[in-house]
């Protein structure tokens with residue numbers, strides 16, 4: 082058992098369960114049970130948590146207790162709930178299927194599935210040669226123990242040079258190499274956020290960042306992003322910072338995941354000034370900074386405006402290079418890097434030397450690799466946009482000027498139901514609510530354009546087919562949950 086979810090929390094997660102498609106055909110209790118199964122299926126409701134008492138949930142949802150009783154009974158019958166008299170009811174999976182209760186899940190090894198849950202591309206062709214060259218370099222390191230908590234010096238230098246080239250002078254002692262950007266975020270949170278600390282995040286935002294924040298039991302407030310090109314509403318964002326005075330704010334200014342928005346230079350400067358004024362640390366996730374498309378000019382890095390070591394930047398190689406490398410980094414002040422290294426040795430000691438050497442070779446060819454990647458992404462994005470305009474013309478999308486995702490506004494609050502139906506026809510989707518804290522993003526769907534164009538077009542065709550079936554059938558079958566990246 083990992084804990085308890087309260088009535089109001091579950092009600093928030095359930096969002097607009099009563100308005101989901103197919104409702105006209107199913108009784109309230111079945112719809113409620115289906116919505117709870119949906120939350121379990123996409124990981125928003127962990128396994129082994131205790132659900133609220135029937136009366137409490139009935140009050141939170143403003144429905145009759147009989148409906149909740151029947152829904153819980155239904156969930157017990159389908160194997161999604163275990164109850165003990167007097168002790169309560171816990172979430173579980175049918176057939177005693179056991180998985181971690183973190184909300185992260187192992188993907189099905191299903192080659193016929195078109196996976197639009199992960200927003201990350203396949204490796205570039207240069208990777209193999211880089212790996213061979215790295216193996217040749219390895220003897221230089223074999224005489225030592227191989228533990229480099231802040232990373233091998235040649236990779237730290239290469240990453241520092243990248244920041245300097247972007248207009249943010251950086252030395253190697255300001256860089257710590259990590260095993261991916263997610264690892265970087267976790268370490269920074271361990272350093273900068275006491276358990277239960279307050280954090281401001283964008284909504285929607287990257288789901289695994291929410292998972293990392295949940296790990297710190299952070300008290301999260303959100304700043305809602307507009308779906309259209311405006312993105313951050315500057316006065317609202319600055320107002321939120323001033324009013325809530327969070328300990329930390331986590332922002333993704335370059336081609337935000339999932340919306341694709343790019344924060345303008347003027348707002349970057351104002352955010353840093355406001356953060357300094359209220360004592361907020363800024364964690365700036367630059368995962369997509371290498372991927373401006375259509376010749377879009379990047380504003381200066383947020384760190385350029387930082388005079389007081391308020392900004393910690395994190396980034397990595399998963400989006401422009403390959404997620405399987407597991408190479409990321411933190412850019413901070415040199416003393417902060419030393420403190421991070423002290424935290425890190427309590428977690429994993431250091432990143433693998435061989436992988437870091439591969440990264441060094443890839444970064445030496447950054448210009449060519451990234452240029453090819455951008456050409457590929459533009460072609461895939463345009464194929465996806467074309468297919469959407471043709472097959473789902475009622476959906477609204479803003480063309481992102483970079484990154485790897487579209488944030489589509491749907492023709493109804495159907496995202497979770499659509500994701501469940503799409504699994505049935507071999508398309509895995511990351512529904513809108515996965516990118517928020519409550520059930521309010523049902524009108525949105527994140528669509529990455531990291532797969533080959535033909536797969537994207539095929540996926541849209543299948544999604545369009547199930548979209549039109551949805552209102553008529555409203556089927557809600559159990560599916561195993563999947564990784565969102």
Ligand SMILES: Cc1ncc(COP(=O)(O)O)c(C=O)c1O
Nearest residue numbers: 261262263287338368397399566
């Ligand atoms: C905004 C953001 N941060 C972090 C990550 C995790 O990246 P990594 O594979 O480098 O850990 C992702 C991956 O999707 C992301 O989109």
